[in-house]
Amino acid sequence: MRHRFGFRFFRDHADNAASGCTPAPAGTPHAGHGHCHGRLAGAEEIPLGYCREGDEITIRRLAGHGPLRRRLLEMGLVPGTKVRVVKYAPLKDPLECEIKGYHVALRVTEALSVLVTFPATEAPL
Amino acid sequence: MGLVGNPNAGKTTIFNALTGARQKVGNWPGVTIEKKEGLLRFRDRDLLITDLPGAYSLSSFSLEETLVRDFLLNERPNRILQVVDGSNLERNLYLTVQLIEMGLSLVIALNMYDELQDKGLRVNLPLLQSLLGCPIVPTVGPKGYGMDPLLAALVEGEDEAPASGGVHVHYGPELEEEIARLAQTVSAAAQRHAIPARWLALRLLEGDREALVKLACDQPEQASGLQAQVDAAVQRLNRLYPEGLETLIADRRYGFIAGALQEAVTRSIIDRREFSEKIDRVLTHRWLGLPLFIAFLWLLFQATFTFGALPMAGIEALVGWVGGMLGSVLPTGPLRDLLVDGVVGGVGGVLVFLPNILILFLGISLLEDTGYMARAAFLMDKLMHAIGLHGKSFIPLIMGFGCGVPAIMATRTLESPRDRLLTILITPLMSCSARLPVYVLFAGTFFPRRAGNVIFLLYIFGVLAAVVAGKLLSLTLLRAKGAPFVMELPPYRVPTARTSLLHMWDRASQYLRKMGTIILAASVVVWFLGAFPRVDGDSPPAADSFIGQVGRALSPALEPLGFSWQMDVSLLAGLVAKEVVVSTMGVLYGVGEEAPADSEISPLAAALLDSGITPLAALAFMVFVLLYSPCLAVITAIWRETGSWRWTLFSVGYQTVLAWGAAFLVVKLGGWLGGNV
Ligand SMILES: Nc1nc2c(ncn2[C@@H]2O[C@H](COP(=O)(O)OP(=O)(O)O)[C@@H](O)[C@H]2O)c(=O)[nH]1
Numbered sequence: 001m002r003h004r005f006g007f008r009f010f011r012d013h014a015d016n017a018a019s020g021c022t023p024a025p026a027g028t029p030h031a032g033h034g035h036c037h038g039r040l041a042g043a044e045e046i047p048l049g050y051c052r053e054g055d056e057i058t059i060r061r062l063a064g065h066g067p068l069r070r071r072l073l074e075m076g077l078v079p080g081t082k083v084r085v086v087k088y089a090p091l092k093d094p095l096e097c098e099i100k101g102y103h104v105a106l107r108v109t110e111a112l113s114v115l116v117t118f119p120a121t122e123a124p125l
Numbered sequence: 126m127g128l129v130g131n132p133n134a135g136k137t138t139i140f141n142a143l144t145g146a147r148q149k150v151g152n153w154p155g156v157t158i159e160k161k162e163g164l165l166r167f168r169d170r171d172l173l174i175t176d177l178p179g180a181y182s183l184s185s186f187s188l189e190e191t192l193v194r195d196f197l198l199n200e201r202p203n204r205i206l207q208v209v210d211g212s213n214l215e216r217n218l219y220l221t222v223q224l225i226e227m228g229l230s231l232v233i234a235l236n237m238y239d240e241l242q243d244k245g246l247r248v249n250l251p252l253l254q255s256l257l258g259c260p261i262v263p264t265v266g267p268k269g270y271g272m273d274p275l276l277a278a279l280v281e282g283e284d285e286a287p288a289s290g291g292v293h294v295h296y297g298p299e300l301e302e303e304i305a306r307l308a309q310t311v312s313a314a315a316q317r318h319a320i321p322a323r324w325l326a327l328r329l330l331e332g333d334r335e336a337l338v339k340l341a342c343d344q345p346e347q348a349s350g351l352q353a354q355v356d357a358a359v360q361r362l363n364r365l366y367p368e369g370l371e372t373l374i375a376d377r378r379y380g381f382i383a384g385a386l387q388e389a390v391t392r393s394i395i396d397r398r399e400f401s402e403k404i405d406r407v408l409t410h411r412w413l414g415l416p417l418f419i420a421f422l423w424l425l426f427q428a429t430f431t432f433g434a435l436p437m438a439g440i441e442a443l444v445g446w447v448g449g450m451l452g453s454v455l456p457t458g459p460l461r462d463l464l465v466d467g468v469v470g471g472v473g474g475v476l477v478f479l480p481n482i483l484i485l486f487l488g489i490s491l492l493e494d495t496g497y498m499a500r501a502a503f504l505m506d507k508l509m510h511a512i513g514l515h516g517k518s519f520i521p522l523i524m525g526f527g528c529g530v531p532a533i534m535a536t537r538t539l540e541s542p543r544d545r546l547l548t549i550l551i552t553p554l555m556s557c558s559a560r561l562p563v564y565v566l567f568a569g570t571f572f573p574r575r576a577g578n579v580i581f582l583l584y585i586f587g588v589l590a591a592v593v594a595g596k597l598l599s600l601t602l603l604r605a606k607g608a609p610f611v612m613e614l615p616p617y618r619v620p621t622a623r624t625s626l627l628h629m630w631d632r633a634s635q636y637l638r639k640m641g642t643i644i645l646a647a648s649v650v651v652w653f654l655g656a657f658p659r660v661d662g663d664s665p666p667a668a669d670s671f672i673g674q675v676g677r678a679l680s681p682a683l684e685p686l687g688f689s690w691q692m693d694v695s696l697l698a699g700l701v702a703k704e705v706v707v708s709t710m711g712v713l714y715g716v717g718e719e720a721p722a723d724s725e726i727s728p729l730a731a732a733l734l735d736s737g738i739t740p741l742a743a744l745a746f747m748v749f750v751l752l753y754s755p756c757l758a759v760i761t762a763i764w765r766e767t768g769s770w771r772w773t774l775f776s777v778g779y780q781t782v783l784a785w786g787a788a789f790l791v792v793k794l795g796g797w798l799g800g801n802v
Contacts, residue, residue, distance in 0.1 A: 061368060068609040073375035074182040075611055076216050079368065080376070086402065090414045093507030094516070096405075096614060100215040103401070103614040105503050107510070110609055 048083065049095070049111035055085045057116040064113040076100045077114060126172055126279065127200070129193060129224070130208035131217050132179035132540075133496075133615040135236040138266030138624055139208050140176045143276070167276040175202070181216075183223045184331065188542050197227060201319060204279055205229045211241035211248075211263070212616065214390070218382045221257060225292060228321040231259040232278050234271070238263040240616075246392050253389035258292035267621040293323070294381040299365050300373065303330060303358040310354060314343055329355045330362070330370060401496070401616040409500055418504050421497070422523055425488040430527040430558060433481035440480070444473030459656070462664065467652035472645060483633050485524065485531040489538065490628035492520075494620035498538060499612060506610065512592050513599025515539055515610070518548040522591065525555030526584075529759035532557075533766055534632065547595060547603050549763055550776055553755040554591040556584050559703035563750045566707050570730040571743040579744070587751050590783065647757045651701050668713060672697055686749065686788045687742030696749070702756050741795040745788040753784035 045060050059081045062069050076099050077083075086096040086103065094105040106114075130136040144163025161176040177196055178189035197205070205224060209217040224231050235241070241248065254261050260278040264271030295301065307326035308315075315322035328336045329351075359370065366373050407413055448469040455461040492498045502516030509518050517539050524532035532552050539545040564583055568576040654671040656664045664670070668677070668690075676694030683693050691713040699706035707729075714732040733743075754777040755763065764773040 062372065068611075069369075070184060070371055071181075071609050071611050073371055074184065074219060075613075076219070076379060078376045078379050079372065081379075087405075087409065089409065089503050089507065090411050091504070091507035093510070094503050094610060094612075096409075096503065100213075102213045102216055103616075105499070105506075105610065105612045105614055107506065107610045110611065 045115040045117055047112040048085070048097070048106070048114035048116050049108045051085045051095075051111075051116065053085055053087050055118075057083050057085070057118055059083060060115050060117050062114055068110060068113065072110075072114065075104055083116065126174050126204045126206065127196060127202040128174055128176045128206050128208065129197075129220070130179060130236075131181055131210060131213075131220060133613065134179070134208045134210040134213075134217060135266040136176065136179060136208045137628070139206075139234055139236060139264065140174065141624070141627055142266055142269045142272055144174060165276075167280055170280055172276075172279065174206070175200075180220065182220055183227070184333075189540065197224075197229060198318070198320065203230060205231050206234060206275075206279060207231060208234045208236050208264075208266075211235045211237040211246075212244055213237075214241075214386060215379070215382055218257075218385070219378060222294060222378045222381060225258065226294070226321070226324045226327065228324060232275070233257070233259055233261040234275055235261050235263045236266055238271070239265045239268075244392070246390055249389045249391075253385065256292070256385040256389060267624055294378055296374065296377045300330075300362060300370075300377075303362060307354065307358060310351065317343070327374070330359060331374065332359070332370075399616065404617050405500070405614075408497070409503060414500075414504050418501055421492075421501075422520070425485070425492075425520075426523065426527060428488060429481050429485040429524070429531065433484050436480045437477055440476050441473065444469060444476065448473075459659070462656055463649070463652065466656070467649040468645070479633070479637070481528060482531050482534070483629060485535065486632045487625065487629040489520070489535055490625045490632075491620060493538065494618065494625050494628065496615045496617045499614045502612060503614065510610075512595040513603070514547060514595060515541065515544040518544060521548050521552055522555055525552040525557060528557050528559070529553050529555075529755055530762045533759065533762040536766065537632075543603055546767060546772065547598055549766055550598060550772070550779075551591040551595045553759055553763075553776070553780060554587050554594060554752065556587040556751055557703065559756065560750055562704045562707045563699075564747055566710075566730065567733075567743045567747050570733050571738075571740040579747070583747055583751050586748065586787075590752060590787070594779075594783070647761065648701070651757070655698070668694065683785075686745050686785070686792055687739060688746060688749075689736060689738060691736075692738075692746055696753065699750070700754060700757055702758065703750065706750060741792055741799070744795065745791040748791050749784045749788040751784070752780055752787055754781045 048057070048059075051057060059077055059079050061079055062072055062077065081099055084098040086098050088095045089105075092108075094107050095111055096103055096105050097111075098104075128136060128140055140161065140163060144165050163174045163176070165172050165174065175196070177193045180190040180193045183190060183194045183197070196202075207221055207224060209221065221231070221233065235248070235250075248263075250261055250263070260281075262271055262275045262278050264275060296304065304323060304326045307329055308322040311325050311329070312322040315325045318325075325336065362370050362373075408417060410417075448465045451469060452461060452465045455464065489498075492501065498517065498520075501520060504516070505519040506516030509516050518536070520538070521532045521535040524535050529552060532555070533549050536545045536548045536552070539548060561580075564580045565576070568579040572579045651672070654675075657671055658665060658669075660666070660669070666673075673694050676697040677690045679693050679697065680688075680690045683696075688696075691710060694713060695706045695709040698709040710733075711729050714729060714736065738746075754760070760773060760777060763776050764770065767773060
């Protein structure tokens with residue numbers, strides 16, 4: 001089940017990802033290690049939508065334009081903000097994050113436009 | 126005076142605590158968003174408080190937020206009360222910053238003060254007040270704590286001019302320079318509208334087209350010059366900030382807030398894995414989350430339609446008793462019939478739903494006040510999104526299996542008007558309980574051995590029709606305008622009985638007021654159509670009444686489906702309420718409704734079998750009943766909730782066309798299969 005989802009997920013969205021990361025063959029966004037996660041890959045920006053449950057990351061920038069971007073900014077997803085991925089919904093779509101001390105749910109496709117890095121690789125903004 | 130705040134900050138609770146029962150509920154002009162006003166007296170002053178819709182910001186992202194911004198700009202309330210969720214200060218203060226920038230005279234109710242303290246936060250109030258430049262009063266909504274100081278703060282500063290410009294966010298030298306330059310250009314206009322020039326300049330730089338157009342209307346000769354100036358400034362800034370101006374502005378505002386909080390708030394230990402997250406470990410658990418949600422839904426459904434049905438018999442008896450009383454007191458004649466059958470019957474029709482509505486709304490209030498509603502949307506969003514809907518649409522759709530009226534009223538939990546409309550349009554396709562008697566009669570008569578399966582398939586067919594209709598509508602008429610999902614998951618809270626009951630009563634009383642009058646009027650009209658033209662001063666046989674005549678006139682249209690004229694008239698009568706289809710058929714086929722207990726097959730069923738209706742036509746009829754125009758009560762609900770005759774007519778029209786098409790397909794397909802077997 002998860003496998004299938006993982007493949008579809010990447011087929012659907014890999015093109016949208018701004019960073020050039022290569023999905024690991026068995027990579028689901030939150031099931032396996034070894035895909036484009038920054039821990040191994042250096043100071044790479046990865047989309048929030050690829051992060052796993054429990055990841056604690058920092059927002060670097062927001063891709064895209066329009067109302068989504070504005071709403072994300074207003075809700076406090078500004079660059080430099082720390083985010084914790086709390087969990088994915090049982091059907092794997094919206095994901096729940098904690099930012100600025102509150103919880104917010106985003107659709108995975110929306111979370112793809114939020115680019116984040118892992119703390120170990122954080123560069124000064 | 127206006128009351129603003131983020132959703133879930135406790136705005137409703139504070140509004141109720143301040144104004145008690147002295148509220149007036151109406152609609153905002155042109156939109157179906159509720160407008161509540163409350164009047165209260167404090168120190169010999171009358172204060173009129175307008176409750177504004179919940180908003181995260183003022184950049185007119187949603188209908189609600191546009192409404193709030195326009196109210197603030199056009200009505201220019203002399204005082205603004207912002208309810209701030211103290212346990213979520215950073216995000217809530219974003220709105221505060223925008224309000225301050227608008228130069229409004231602001232008072233902050235630092236609500237959820239209890240939760241703030243529980244979190245281990247300590248606020249240096251005087252310092253925070255001077256940093257933000259407005260009075261701050263700690264409050265705890267459900268306990269009514271802090272209301273008097275809050276009113277005092279509201280009244281005290283009322284006569285002073287707003288301290289505009291005193292405190293402002295510094296956006297960095299380059300942006301500040303552009304703001305200052307633009308502010309000078311628009312200063313005259315700003316003065317005329319009594320808004321700070323700095324704010325107006327910032328709006329222009331943020332790309333607020335409306336502001337630009339408004340200014341252009343004021344001074345057409347300057348319009349193009351202003352446009353050019355704004356564009357040039359935006360271009361210069363975008364070159365300096367590749368991240369974009371929006372990011373910069375949001376970033377600086379949050380920076381300002383973080384700075385203020387760092388100075389004025391001390392935190393001891395932060396408990397990160399808080400209470401709510403523990404609950405969510407179960408309630409949105411990977412495996413348990415969905416079954417639990419289904420279980421809650423089942424409970425809500427059972428409570429609404431099973432408990433709700435208990436007082437129904439009593440209400441019906443009461444209505445019958447009143448009708449009987451009137452009938453025996455009044456002389457025979459049209460007036461008596463009008464009162465007994467039309468008015469009392471109509472009132473009964475409204476009251477019968479009341480227990481359902483009360484229980485459903487209590488349930489929904491509990492779901493919302495505890496914070497579970499957001500989780501329900503979180504759980505279901507993936508499925509609902511597939512047909513172009515929001516996670517929260519799931520609950521109204523399920524309620525639709527019970528009755529369309531409360532279901533359509535339950536769509537109020539959806540924030541986006543487009544999602545609401547779409548949900549309202551497809552909810553009537555869920556087979557409501559009033560349609561069941563029709564299925565039972567027809568499936569039982571024509572498919573005696575497979576009745577259960579046939580009925581089950583009808584339900585499934587309704588769901589499929591809803592899915593297809595939803596998908597089609599979202600691809601055509603109601604294309605999503607990129608409305609993002611981004612939804613707050615508020616912490617779980619134990620709701621107080623008072624707030625939940627108030628929320629429930631809020632909605633139920635609206636049902637009575639708005640729906641009641643229309644259903645009543647419609648019942649009288651339908652009664653008239655059924656009781657006239659008089660034959661020897663008495664009601665005509667059903668077939669000769671106006672409704673019967675119309676029904677028979679319709680027969681040619683329904684002929685291809687194989688319906689008898691009795692079926693056509695029943696369908697028309699069924700517009701009042703779907704279960705009326707069965708009773709009308711009883712009358713038209715000249716049998717009593719009640720089946721004698723000893724007979725294996727009811728007289729109506731026997732009459733139907735004798736009448737030469739084919740099983741295929743019976744199936745087509747059930748499909749038609751499933752899909753065709755919603756009943757009067759639901760039509761009324763749709764009209765009230767969408768606030769538009771066009772959408773109401775559309776709903777009636779598309780469903781009737783859909784019903785005809787589907788029934789026709791059944792007949793043709795069935796005939797073809799029958800011919801081939
Ligand atoms: N602990 C606590 N709960 C509150 C307070 N104010 C409101 N609530 C609860 O917060 C929830 C949301 O409140 P409501 O007034 O509906 O929020 P609104 O969305 O801003 O109108 C309800 O369950 C209230 O009982 C408060 O000061 N302290």
